[in-house]
Amino acid sequence: MLEARGLTKQYGSQIALHPLDLTIAPGEVFCLLGANGAGKTTTINLFLDFIAPTAGTALIGGVEVASNPLATKAQLAYIPEQVTLYRNLTGLENLRFFAALATGETLPDSRLLEILKAAGLPDGAAGKRVGGYSKGMRQKVGIAIAMAKNARALLLDEPTSGLDPKASNEFSALLTRLSGEGVAILMATHDLFRAKESGTRIGIMREGRMRHQVATRDIGHADLEQLYLEQMRD
Amino acid sequence: MSALATVIRHENRVLSADRASWIGLAVFLVIAIYAIASGATWMQLRQAEAATSVQISQERSAEFDRNLAVIEAGRLAELGKPNWYKRWSGAPTTPDSRAVLPSRPLLLIASNAGELQPHLATMRPASSRHSLLDDLKASTQNPVTLAVGRLDMVFLLTAALPLLLLAFSFNLLSVEREQGTLALVLAQPIALATLITGKLLTRFLRLLLPLAIAVPLLLALAVDPAQLGRAPLDYLLLAVLILVYGAFWLLLAGLINALGGSSARNALSLGGLWLLLVLVVPSLLNIAAAALHPPPDRAGLTNELRARLVEARNGGDQLYQDHALEHPDTVVAESTDPAEAFDSAKATLTTWLVRERTDALVAPIAERFEQDLAAQQDLAESGRFLSPALLFQAALNRLAGVDAARSRAFSAAAKAHLDALRAQLIPKVLAGQILRAGDYGGLPRFEMVEPSAAGPLGLDLLGLLLAVLLPAVLLMARLRSARPVIR
Ligand SMILES: Nc1ncnc2c1ncn2[C@@H]1O[C@H](COP(=O)(O)OP(=O)(O)OP(=O)(O)O)[C@@H](O)[C@H]1O
Ligand SMILES: [Mg+2]
Numbered sequence: 001m002l003e004a005r006g007l008t009k010q011y012g013s014q015i016a017l018h019p020l021d022l023t024i025a026p027g028e029v030f031c032l033l034g035a036n037g038a039g040k041t042t043t044i045n046l047f048l049d050f051i052a053p054t055a056g057t058a059l060i061g062g063v064e065v066a067s068n069p070l071a072t073k074a075q076l077a078y079i080p081e082q083v084t085l086y087r088n089l090t091g092l093e094n095l096r097f098f099a100a101l102a103t104g105e106t107l108p109d110s111r112l113l114e115i116l117k118a119a120g121l122p123d124g125a126a127g128k129r130v131g132g133y134s135k136g137m138r139q140k141v142g143i144a145i146a147m148a149k150n151a152r153a154l155l156l157d158e159p160t161s162g163l164d165p166k167a168s169n170e171f172s173a174l175l176t177r178l179s180g181e182g183v184a185i186l187m188a189t190h191d192l193f194r195a196k197e198s199g200t201r202i203g204i205m206r207e208g209r210m211r212h213q214v215a216t217r218d219i220g221h222a223d224l225e226q227l228y229l230e231q232m233r234d
Numbered sequence: 235m236s237a238l239a240t241v242i243r244h245e246n247r248v249l250s251a252d253r254a255s256w257i258g259l260a261v262f263l264v265i266a267i268y269a270i271a272s273g274a275t276w277m278q279l280r281q282a283e284a285a286t287s288v289q290i291s292q293e294r295s296a297e298f299d300r301n302l303a304v305i306e307a308g309r310l311a312e313l314g315k316p317n318w319y320k321r322w323s324g325a326p327t328t329p330d331s332r333a334v335l336p337s338r339p340l341l342l343i344a345s346n347a348g349e350l351q352p353h354l355a356t357m358r359p360a361s362s363r364h365s366l367l368d369d370l371k372a373s374t375q376n377p378v379t380l381a382v383g384r385l386d387m388v389f390l391l392t393a394a395l396p397l398l399l400l401a402f403s404f405n406l407l408s409v410e411r412e413q414g415t416l417a418l419v420l421a422q423p424i425a426l427a428t429l430i431t432g433k434l435l436t437r438f439l440r441l442l443l444p445l446a447i448a449v450p451l452l453l454a455l456a457v458d459p460a461q462l463g464r465a466p467l468d469y470l471l472l473a474v475l476i477l478v479y480g481a482f483w484l485l486l487a488g489l490i491n492a493l494g495g496s497s498a499r500n501a502l503s504l505g506g507l508w509l510l511l512v513l514v515v516p517s518l519l520n521i522a523a524a525a526l527h528p529p530p531d532r533a534g535l536t537n538e539l540r541a542r543l544v545e546a547r548n549g550g551d552q553l554y555q556d557h558a559l560e561h562p563d564t565v566v567a568e569s570t571d572p573a574e575a576f577d578s579a580k581a582t583l584t585t586w587l588v589r590e591r592t593d594a595l596v597a598p599i600a601e602r603f604e605q606d607l608a609a610q611q612d613l614a615e616s617g618r619f620l621s622p623a624l625l626f627q628a629a630l631n632r633l634a635g636v637d638a639a640r641s642r643a644f645s646a647a648a649k650a651h652l653d654a655l656r657a658q659l660i661p662k663v664l665a666g667q668i669l670r671a672g673d674y675g676g677l678p679r680f681e682m683v684e685p686s687a688a689g690p691l692g693l694d695l696l697g698l699l700l701a702v703l704l705p706a707v708l709l710m711a712r713l714r715s716a717r718p719v720i721r
Binding site for chain 2: 051089
């Protein structure tokens with residue numbers, strides 16, 4: 001579903017992403033680990049057409065991103081590290097706008113409220129202005145937007161940062177459910193525990209290179225931490 | 235629902251919540267209403283001045299006419315007038331006539347330029363053709379100057395409307411980047427071009443269109459709502475001009491935003507462009523006009539005209555004697571009272587000869603003055619293509635009827651009127667005849683020959699449309715070639 005073929009990004013002389021080959025099948029949850037500046041966000045941005053690849057291609061459902069950005073974005077849901085919404089609008093109004101943009105359809109408010117509830121937004125918050133939301137509440141609206149889109153692929157850039165442990169746990173459950181429905185998921189995270197918990201595969205990046213890939217079922221929590229630290233060592 | 239419709243609906247919401255911009259709009263409207271009200275007052279004063287002048291002239295003529303009938307019946311004594319009144323009221327050099335420039339329905343928008351426009355001239359058959367200059371000299375002012383005098387709608391629409399539109403649009407994309415919403419928006423299947431188009435369209439429909447409708451309506455209401463029916467094209471054209479000029483500024487804001495700078499940088503760039511197009515270019519054009527065609531010196535001109543008049547007047551007797559020598563046949567008048575009739579004819583003829591002499595002396599000065607003025611106005615006219623603000627201002631002035639071409643046409647019509655007046659009366663002067671009762675009624679009336687404004691207005695509009703096309707094309711090219719800067 002998500003595929004990178006020799007995908008490369010260079011800023012001047014600095015290589016942010018060395019040629020990357022990666023395939024994430026429907027139902028897979030691929031977790032990208034790596035230190036700050038490893039190239040995780042760069043990879044995700046290439047799939048979103050936010051930046052142009054220096055070489056190689058990113059494909060979604062076999063369609064090349066750079067030449068068909070609108071078609072590929074229609075297949076993709078995205079939750080950034082910081083979900084920033086329109087502060088003057090309510091959570092419901094925000095979802096109404098993004099869902100309409102995402103799907104090209106006008107969903108009834110009852111459906112939108114259902115989705116917000118399913119995403120874990122507390123009762124009564126949907127009608128309040130987002131300016132008064134906590135970070136976690138905004139994140140949940142972000143999740144709701146992704147859910148409303150019914151996308152075939154999901155890109156997550158440190159989505160659980162700022163979520164409380166319970167919400168974080170619910171989020172993992174959501175990912176498991178979505179992957180069960182056949183959604184391909186690419187998630188950048190610093191949370192080894194969550195990666196092991198909800199990922200099916202884990203890739204460890206360093207300085208723009210994919211250093212190691214492993215299936216989560218082949219490895220325990222402690223081993224994962226060991227492996228990660230090994231890769232970070234010079 | 236299409237992405238464009240979604241964006242427009244959403245922008246409407248976001249704009250509604252943008253309190254600062256609406257306060258800006260309210261301030262603009264208050265100032266506009268003030269400018270419209272004061273423009274209407276000014277226009278009514280100007281019309282009243284002209285009407286009074288015409289009325290005085292007509293009442294005077296009617297009185298002369300009545301009195302001539304009384305005198306012809308030999309009852310001068312009944313009038314209670316001195317003896318000389320008889321020859322004065324009958325002298326063919328006595329009738330006066332007024333030339334009034336009719337006001338266009340939209341005159342009230344241009345009280346600044348209108349203040350400098352000649353619109354009323356008084357003339358007698360013995361008036362020097364160039365004494366008109368006295369009435370017409372106001373037009374020595376360079377017509378390009380934007381920021382002079384009172385606050386009129388031409389100034390407000392040319393200079394302040396762009397600021398209002400920019401206040402609503404200078405950060406239309408950058409604010410989304412800075413708030414962080416742009417990434418989530420552009421992660422959806424919507425092209426940046428659609429997003430910007432939607433944002434611009436919202437401002438066009440929500441802000442500019444209502445203004446373009448409200449301003450002409452308010453202008454009609456301030457004078458007489460029936461004007462809308464009488465000159466619908468004027469009001470419609472005004473609305474179209476506002477829409478096109480406003481669209482230029484909105485597109486400029488769209489273009490600057492598409493370049494990917496911060497809100498602060500966009501504000502700076504757009505402010506700079508406003509300064510350049512609204513203030514700097516017009517000022518430079520002024521300087522160029524003044525340097526290439528130095529403005530005629532008004533004080534010097536007045537002094538010179540006066541000196542020539544005195545010169546001619548002092549030589550009055552000599553002029554009469556020369557004329558009598560050259561035309562021995564024309565100066566002897568038939569009259570029942572030979573001494574008086576001769577006196578009258580002599581005085582009248584001398585007055586006429588002095589004016590003729592003044593004209594001859596003044597002609598080269600006046601011609602140079604008019605040429606300088608025309609050269610300056612022509613430069614301003616062709617220089618208007620340097621800035622949409624100048625084009626817009628020129629078009630508004632044309633709609634208001636205060637443009638240089640119309641002023642010149644008025645001056646030409648006034649001169650033609652004077653010539654017609656002379657054609658009828660000067661032969662009587664030369665023949666030593668006096669006016670008879672009823673002659674006043676047969677005098678020619680002034681008629682303004684309106685120049686066709688359609689051509690120049692069409693060019694203004696065409697220029698503005700081209701000006702709109704420039705940012706539009708650049709914006710499209712930019713959106714096609716560049717990826718949006720998300721952060
Ligand atoms: N616009 C840019 N210009 C120049 N260099 C950039 C740009 N964007 C990213 N980089 C560089 O690319 C490299 C990869 O950055 P990236 O944001 O992908 O890291 P990351 O793995 O997401 O890190 P973090 O964990 O901090 O989010 C970094 O060295 C960064 O400095
Ligand atoms: Mg990152």
